[in-house]
Amino acid sequence: MEKRYGQPEIAIAVRLSVCRDVRYNGKNRTRLRIGHMPGETLMMMTGIVAYPNGDLKLEQVQAPVLGDNPYAPHDVLCEVEYCGICGSDIHRWKADKTGVKTSPRKVVVGHEIVSVVREVGPAVTTVKPGDRVVHEIVTFYCGHCPACLEGRFNICNTIPPMEGRAHFMTGGGFAKYTVWPERQLHILPAAIRPKSAVLMEPTAGSIHSVISRMKVRAGESVAILGPGARGLLMLQVCQAIGAGPIIMTGLTRDEPTRLKKARELGCDVVINVEKEDLRARIAELTHGIGVDVVLENSGAVEPIAESLDIVRKGGRVMWAGGGIRGGIVAPVDTYKIIVKELDVSGEISQIPYDWKTAIKLVESGRIKLDDLVTHTYQLEQWEDGFDLAATSPECLRVAIEI
Numbered sequence: 001m002e003k004r005y006g007q008p009e010i011a012i013a014v015r016l017s018v019c020r021d022v023r024y025n026g027k028n029r030t031r032l033r034i035g036h037m038p039g040e041t042l043m044m045m046t047g048i049v050a051y052p053n054g055d056l057k058l059e060q061v062q063a064p065v066l067g068d069n070p071y072a073p074h075d076v077l078c079e080v081e082y083c084g085i086c087g088s089d090i091h092r093w094k095a096d097k098t099g100v101k102t103s104p105r106k107v108v109v110g111h112e113i114v115s116v117v118r119e120v121g122p123a124v125t126t127v128k129p130g131d132r133v134v135h136e137i138v139t140f141y142c143g144h145c146p147a148c149l150e151g152r153f154n155i156c157n158t159i160p161p162m163e164g165r166a167h168f169m170t171g172g173g174f175a176k177y178t179v180w181p182e183r184q185l186h187i188l189p190a191a192i193r194p195k196s197a198v199l200m201e202p203t204a205g206s207i208h209s210v211i212s213r214m215k216v217r218a219g220e221s222v223a224i225l226g227p228g229a230r231g232l233l234m235l236q237v238c239q240a241i242g243a244g245p246i247i248m249t250g251l252t253r254d255e256p257t258r259l260k261k262a263r264e265l266g267c268d269v270v271i272n273v274e275k276e277d278l279r280a281r282i283a284e285l286t287h288g289i290g291v292d293v294v295l296e297n298s299g300a301v302e303p304i305a306e307s308l309d310i311v312r313k314g315g316r317v318m319w320a321g322g323g324i325r326g327g328i329v330a331p332v333d334t335y336k337i338i339v340k341e342l343d344v345s346g347e348i349s350q351i352p353y354d355w356k357t358a359i360k361l362v363e364s365g366r367i368k369l370d371d372l373v374t375h376t377y378q379l380e381q382w383e384d385g386f387d388l389a390a391t392s393p394e395c396l397r398v399a400i401e402i
Contacts, residue, residue, distance in 0.1 A: 047175030084112030084198030218242030
């Protein structure tokens with residue numbers, strides 16, 4: 001059976017096995033049998049590889065080729081320029097991996113990708129060689145389950161969690177080349193700097209959190225718990241909507257860089273929770289009512305509990321800081337959720353519509369990325385980059401230059 005892109009009814013396991021029997025020749029568009037052709041030289045590349053047990057290693061891997069993947073003939077071969085180190089990458093790095101959702105197979109990881117198109121499949125029409133692009137993270141979904149029919153491809157009901165992410169299935173951006181489906185690529189406007197664009201994926205995720213999931217409106221008060229790169233992006237999304245007042249919280253170690261940046265970006269109120277009582281301060285600011293929306297972005301136990309106390313009756317709370325970490329058990333007083341009639345939500349990744357909004361807001365200057373990419377490392381220095389990203393409060397985002 002020939003696997004065709006755009007046939008969502010084919011299960012993921014079938015798509016992966018079938019695609020290895022199909023290859024497209026870019027010159028004559030003929031269908032060829034694969035493995036690799038007799039006498040063909042396999043190109044190798046260096047990449048950061050994740051193992052199913054959670055280990056990360058820098059090693060030689062086979063470079064991808066067009067047609068040798070689930071996307072043919074709509075696949076695009078991309079040469080990676082930069083890839084950002086996400087918090088979900090850090091969770092696999094020299095830490096307790098309890099609850100961490102790891103890749104189901106050995107694969108190159110990295111999903112905050114900025115690349116240049118080098119070759120396209122025979123049916124590709126939206127990008128061409130030489131285009132600089134950024135990459136959506138979700139590429140596999142069935143298209144016909146209840147979630148997909150609602151446009152929520154990021155939580156496709158028929159695919160196990162995390163296995164809808166391209167970098168967990170066919171390889172990500174911590175290597176020189178990757179192959180991606182054309183409909184999950186977006187041309188990067190010239191006004192956006194390539195290195196800064198590693199934050200386009202988390203910007204789309206912040207759009208998903210603030211607009212798609214929480215539906216924050218102009219004039220609503222918002223508390224953002226956690227001043228990392230995602231928190232600072234959420235701040236700017238809320239500002240672009242016209243929400244306010246916006247409150248950002250952090251720790252003493254966050255003062256020199258993260259909370260300082262929140263102030264520079266024009267955050268209405270910045271609270272060091274180690275110096276001020278958050279519950280009392282929010283009560284003072286809101287005349288005892290509470291904020292309309294809480295965006296919990298730290299993944300720590302105490303802020304999760306605090307979120308239920310500082311939101312008003314009938315308010316909305318999002319818990320997203322745990323990400324792929326999992327295993328976070330927080331004491332939750334369900335009485336508060338019930339009697340305050342709270343809407344409590346989670347979020348993961350983003351959907352295609354979020355990307356259009358993200359690109360427009362960054363291109364127009366309403367969301368600023370340049371100062372949030374604070375450090376750059378070469379691929380061979382990846383361990384130093386991961387160590388810094390995992391431990392330094394002065395680091396907002398590390399870009400790995402490939």
